[in-house]
Amino acid sequence: MWRVFQVELWPSTYAPDLIAHLLLGALLFGMARSLPRFMLATAAIFTTLTLGNAFKLTILGAPVTPDDFVAARNMFLLLGGWQLAGVILMVTAPLLLLGWMIDWRQRRTWFSLGAIGCGIAAVVVFPVSLTTAMDDYFDNSVWNQTENFQRRGLPIHLLQESARNLSRRETPPTPAQVTAALSQLRGPTEQPFVDVAGGATSLTPQRNLHMIVLESFWDPRPLKASRLSGDPLDPAFRKLWAAAGHSHGLAPVFGGYTANTEFEVLCGFPVTRDNVFFEGSLRRDVPCLPRHLADAGYRTLASHPNAASFWNRVNAYRRIGFQTYWADKDFVLDDMNREFLSDASLYRQVLAKLEPELRGPQPIFNYVLTYFGHMDYPLNAQRPAKIKAAKGHDMVAAYANTLYYKSRELMAFLRDLQRLDPDGLIVLFGDHLPFLGPNFGGFTESGLLASQRGDFTDAMFRTLVATPLIVIDGQRGPVAIGDLPFYQLPAHLLGLLGDQRPSIMDVTRQAPDRPRVRPLPGLHLVLGQKKVTTCRGAETDGAGCGVSTDWLNAVEVIKADLFSGAQHVLLDQHRPDAPFREASATPH
Incomplete structure (x- = not known):
């Protein structure tokens, strides 16, 4: 060993x-x-x-x-x-x-x-x-x-x-516990968030929403010890990211477990434990972002060219409101990097499926999860290596070359998508940092991470979870949103769409001047404007950790009620009932 x-x-x-x-x-x-x-x-x-x-x-x-x-x-x-x-x-x-x-x-x-x-x-x-x-x-x-x-x-x-x-098999929260948690989340003096059981004025969104989740997409420029021979990221991506203020999404995972990032960006609640939420904790039909938009007349589409049942996605996607799920059997596997369909082929085929939808009167939520980019970062003969790294940094070199093609194929797709849908709201981000070697190898040589999690500094924990995040607000262009925990992204997108309807995503929304909280298994980060604080539940934690811990505990009560409990937080008329349809004739 x-x-x-x-x-x-x-x-x-x-x-x-x-x-x-x-x-x-x-x-x-x-x-x-x-x-x-x-x-x-x-x-x-x-x-x-x-x-x-x-x-x-x-x-x-x-x-x-x-x-x-x-x-x-x-x-x-x-x-x-x-x-x-x-x-x-x-x-x-x-x-x-x-x-x-x-x-x-x-x-x-x-x-x-x-x-x-x-x-x-x-x-x-x-x-x-x-x-x-x-x-x-x-x-x-x-x-x-x-x-x-x-x-x-x-x-x-x-x-x-x-x-x-x-x-720790939890008893579902009671109505009294849910009410107390909601009251705590609102706070005594803060403007209350939109109550999912309230009667707020509704404004139905009409613009299309495109969400592109990029497998292991990260900026490798800080890997100084690897001495990369060139910048893997497309200059056009660099320019676009700079226009978005070099914003970052803060993921719940490192190196894998993409489904937990998916849960957060689609449902608006944080993952706090070291397990896959889609696998055992999502037990109820819930009005997450796909179902919320479907209730407004959207067509909700998910695309991922992996085995349909991986991470229980067939059941999970149905429960959160996707009406159509295109998986491996729905794509022509014509441009493979070993077992991974290239992003270029995936984007081309998704666009072909979308064009009739984009010409129609019905708005769409287009969710695309890429597959190309998994370790050990294979490339086919049509994608020769362009980037070299220092001796002994072979995995970093393989990743850099994968990123070289991944970023360029993304920007080509983005140009085509904006041409077809110039007013669409587009969000793209990496799901988690890449695996670059044992014991955080690849990162440790450049001083970005320690070899053991127990030796991480506060700044290292922030590095562990931060991936590029770009939000393009139609013809208004990129939006700078800073460091945003992924579970707070859905409420932010609904705001940009002008959707004022009651939403479960409002539960975790925080005021812009409040520190943002990024939970990880066993701890959480509190991110102020200039400082990151790690709260480990220890006596040495700062005074602010108590406030954020209480907030997270209340969020956990609402999450348990919504996703595996009796859903007391919802009224009967808010309960989800949108249909789900698989695209393939062959059952997934």
Whole structure:
């Protein structure tokens, strides 16, 4: 684990980690037909879990959690070729060896299975007590999961976090709790936001809205140590971004989990935990931005040339109000960078689908999520490398060349889109920073990030989440909006559209002179005009952290009510009922 991934446990962890492995090994040995079978099966199981955990730590900066086992199927949809074969082998080989090892005819096998079953039952029945006891003994850092793994080891970490997951299954908020949260969000002296249950004067928008989400799109110019031979970003993009005041969107994720950024920009609520909100937390039909616009007569369209079900998008898009979803089977896969359809082809095909819509009387919400730009940043023969980097910075060079084509294909699409729809409101942004090497490699050499999240400064946390954001207000041109947490983007766009109808997106809207809050798992950033403050829930937090923490807690109550609760915040006439239609004849 250390030699390949540079991930290691604390020396004080070796003894409890060894004991945990021995206990698991004893239970497995009690079921084994023979010692050789036991040794092969156990080696395969422990090695797969250990190296899989280290692999996630090096890419996303966080260890394996119980939620990852639920989301694991998405890995099979994302990978192809030898990578897919390798992952399938990693998953199936230990399971097959385990089945080959077990002697089902022996009484001791059933004794071991019974012991395992009793252990699982204890975790399910007493999750709060177990979590409290393990936190007291092994400690727990909400914001530094890497350190949690280093002080526990993998088996103890998985047990402790499984109990925590079960213990935090929340009871849906009551009407009284929702009312109290709404009152707190309004504040005693502030102008109240538009109440979703109120009767505000409505102004129906008519302009088209185009939202382009750019996979791993970021400005690599600060990577001084990589000594890039040229600027990867199209000069036209640089000029446009400068006109927009070099605004940034602040993402909830790093290096992956695009669906969490999607949830924020489409629904207007922050993601605060290290899991994919689309996968298990979006359980109700909700009037997010697509449904809100559909209720005003918009045609709502989503395009993403990946497998339709990835990150549960078929169900999630339907629940938030997209009427049509074009996925991989709806596009001609004619210009591939390995398994990723190029942005140029995606944009060309989206425009062909949109042109009849743009000529019609019905306004549209056109949502495009690109696929090209995923690690390890492959290019086809028609896209030769244009940018070189310093020796040893091969992944940065690969990313820079991907960005070279990605930015130019974007600007060509933007010119065509503005020609067809000069008055349209257009927003484009990167979904998260790119992965450039293990343990934030690529960023650490240039001093942008530390190799461990626990060593981040306040400024580093801001760097971790900031991607380029450009809003073009039709013929008025780019709008400078500064650093904007992505969950506050939908309300901002509705304001530019002139939409004064009640909206759930108003809940997280803050006054322009108030610091903006960017939650991350276990902590949140408070962004003033000149200063960034990291609030970790510790005694050393500044005085302002209490106010922002109370605000976030109230937001969490409303979010739980809307997306998985009884939706007390909505009146019956506000409940969503817009239809959903899949584009393909073949079911996704």
